Amino acid sequence: MLEARLSQAAILKKLLDAIKDLVTEANFDCNDSGIALQAMDNSHVALVALLLRSQGFEHFRCDRNHSLGISLASLSKVLRSAGNDDTLTIKSEEDGDTLQLVFESPNVDRVSEYDLKLMDIDSEHLGIPETAYDAVVKLSSAEFQRICRDLIILSESVTIEVDKEGVKFQAAGEIGSGSIKLKQGTSVDDDEATATSIELNQAVALTFSLKYLSNFTKATPLSDTVILSMSNEIPLLVEYKVSDVGYIRYYLAPKIGDDS
Numbered sequence: 001m002l003e004a005r006l007s008q009a010a011i012l013k014k015l016l017d018a019i020k021d022l023v024t025e026a027n028f029d030c031n032d033s034g035i036a037l038q039a040m041d042n043s044h045v046a047l048v049a050l051l052l053r054s055q056g057f058e059h060f061r062c063d064r065n066h067s068l069g070i071s072l073a074s075l076s077k078v079l080r081s082a083g084n085d086d087t088l089t090i091k092s093e094e095d096g097d098t099l100q101l102v103f104e105s106p107n108v109d110r111v112s113e114y115d116l117k118l119m120d121i122d123s124e125h126l127g128i129p130e131t132a133y134d135a136v137v138k139l140s141s142a143e144f145q146r147i148c149r150d151l152i153i154l155s156e157s158v159t160i161e162v163d164k165e166g167v168k169f170q171a172a173g174e175i176g177s178g179s180i181k182l183k184q185g186t187s188v189d190d191d192e193a194t195a196t197s198i199e200l201n202q203a204v205a206l207t208f209s210l211k212y213l214s215n216f217t218k219a220t221p222l223s224d225t226v227i228l229s230m231s232n233e234i235p236l237l238v239e240y241k242v243s244d245v246g247y248i249r250y251y252l253a254p255k256i257g258d259d260s
Contacts, residue, residue, distance in 0.1 A: 010084035018219035056245030069121035140194035
């Protein structure tokens, strides 16, 4: 059986908020090292991958590898019943057809229990190769969210240029054009931990859909920083670390030519 307890339900609530508009249903793959999810978005343009490591839980038990097919919309609705500081326990029998969720308030004066029906979902697990990226940019997640929000009023796409001086975001559309540049080593919010840092093998300039990047920024509440990993002709990796628990990663192919 699976039995896992998180000290704060807010972690799973924020994770669901970060993916539920991209993916409607998915398999959560459980084994003794943790719980993982990998799924294409509904338009088969972006890939979402998340991992919750077993050591990030207060208690974790998984006797045998198995998958839990779940409607993310339904799970998100159930999680609304949990307070952010509630302890969350999830349980599932090996051959069972439900996922049990138990929410306990901090002083355990309120305990809620829900059974969510599991689904039989066909999904293909894609092997994601380890990649040595040409440019890896770490920046404030709040600033990245703001950049996407500011530039999407101009265009459906953004060109991201990375060189040794910094990272530049450019967009151009019918009403005009704009660009935002973040210099390496500077922080927009005076927090050294969120200062922009760049690891560069060679300069990169690639164009991506702002609609998808804006959707990815729904993971902003999970982490103070975001990592953008780029190389020519391969998908962008957008990664948010989830404290000591794990991560959520988004992969998005660059646009080629005018609009393909």
